[in-house]
Amino acid sequence: MFGFLGNGKSSFINTCKYVWDEGEFINHTGASGDHGGHTLMRIAYPLTKTITLVDNRGCAKLNSFETGELYAQLANLLPLNDQVEWLKGSQLVEKIKQTERYVRASDFIFPVLVHSVKMSLTPEEINIFRRLLPNARDITGIFPIVVLTHKTKGNVAEQEKIFRNLGVERIFSFENYTNRDHIKTRGRHEDVLKFLLEVIKDVQFQIAQTREPERDLLLRKKMLYNLISQQTEEEQRQKLEERKLRQKMGQLRRPGGRGYDNE
Numbered sequence: 473m474f475g476f477l478g479n480g481k482s483s484f485i486n487t488c489k490y491v492w493d494e495g496e497f498i499n500h501t502g503a504s505g506d507h508g509g510h511t512l513m514r515i516a517y518p519l520t521k522t523i524t525l526v527d528n529r530g531c532a533k534l535n536s537f538e539t540g541e542l543y544a545q546l547a548n549l550l551p552l553n554d555q556v557e558w559l560k561g562s563q564l565v566e567k568i569k570q571t572e573r574y575v576r577a578s579d580f581i582f583p584v585l586v587h588s589v590k591m592s593l594t595p596e597e598i599n600i601f602r603r604l605l606p607n608a609r610d611i612t613g614i615f616p617i618v619v620l621t622h623k624t625k626g627n628v629a630e631q632e633k634i635f636r637n638l639g640v641e642r643i644f645s646f647e648n649y650t651n652r653d654h655i656k657t658r659g660r661h662e663d664v665l666k667f668l669l670e671v672i673k674d675v676q677f678q679i680a681q682t683r684e685p686e687r688d689l690l691l692r693k694k695m696l697y698n699l700i701s702q703q704t705e706e707e708q709r710q711k712l713e714e715r716k717l718r719q720k721m722g723q724l725r726r727p728g729g730r731g732y733d734n735e
């Protein structure tokens with residue numbers, strides 16, 4: 473799972489487990505609060521023998537700090553059950569080197585973007601997704617499925633349209649089961665099962681392709697390191713432009729300097 477803070481990632485995992493495990497509702501993931509920032513680790517919650525749901529720290533902005541580490545997670549280069557620190561650049565590369573022996577190369581990572589329909593998307597956020605979603609596809613081989621939460625609390629159709637325009641093929645909308653409301657309904661149960669079926673179909677499709685897990689891991693690592701260096705270059709370019717702009721503004725404001733009228 474990945475997505476912005478407090479958008480229902482932990483609750484969606486509780487929902488899936490409630491449907492699959494068939495027992496009492498349990499808040500396995502400690503989902504809580506309205507403002508997010510509760511989950512700080514990437515924790516694995518086994519669902520079946522082969523499917524593990526992975527909760528994640530929510531992103532505040534999906535800036536280069538957060539996307540760097542997110543791409544590393546998706547590339548299966550960071551171990552589960554570990555702190556999410558939002559490292560980037562050389563620090564992230566160092567972390568990958570230190571922890572790579574703990575990852576299992578043969579695992580499939582299935583990207584799921586969790587977003588609440590209560591949270592309207594700014595044009596800037598839409599642009600972030602425009603880059604992030606295809607990158608997630610290139611890294612995992614699977615275009616992320618979008619899970620919309622709080623489906624009765626906002627305009628689902630509008631949000632679906634935004635994500636479809638970004639190339640998302642599969643969008644599911646849910647009203648998560650929560651501590652407050654976990655009355656079993658057939659609609660909610662079936663929606664979760666449809667979502668899981670979709671995931672399984674994709675994984676089966678992937679399994680049918682020729683795989684060499686160790687070689688594929690190296691390819692993903694190469695792709696990630698390229699992305700990291702692109703991000704670093706872009707940031708340096710932005711900093712340089714900002715510095716130039718500040719210098720220019722300073723010159724304009726200085727007494728005797730060229731005034732705005734002279735420009």
Ligand SMILES: Nc1nc2c(ncn2[C@@H]2O[C@H](COP(=O)(O)OP(=O)(O)OP(=O)(O)O)[C@@H](O)[C@H]2O)c(=O)[nH]1
Nearest residue numbers: 478479480481482483504508509510511530622648
């Ligand atoms: N009504 C309703 N409440 C929801 C839904 N999904 C989540 N919530 C509530 O929204 C709050 C935040 O949900 P979480 O699942 O903790 O969100 P998160 O994305 O894991 O948040 P962080 O890990 O803190 O970033 C909790 O109080 C949940 O009970 C939903 O679909 N419907």
Ligand SMILES: [Mg+2]
Nearest residue numbers: 481482510511
């Ligand atoms: Mg959480």
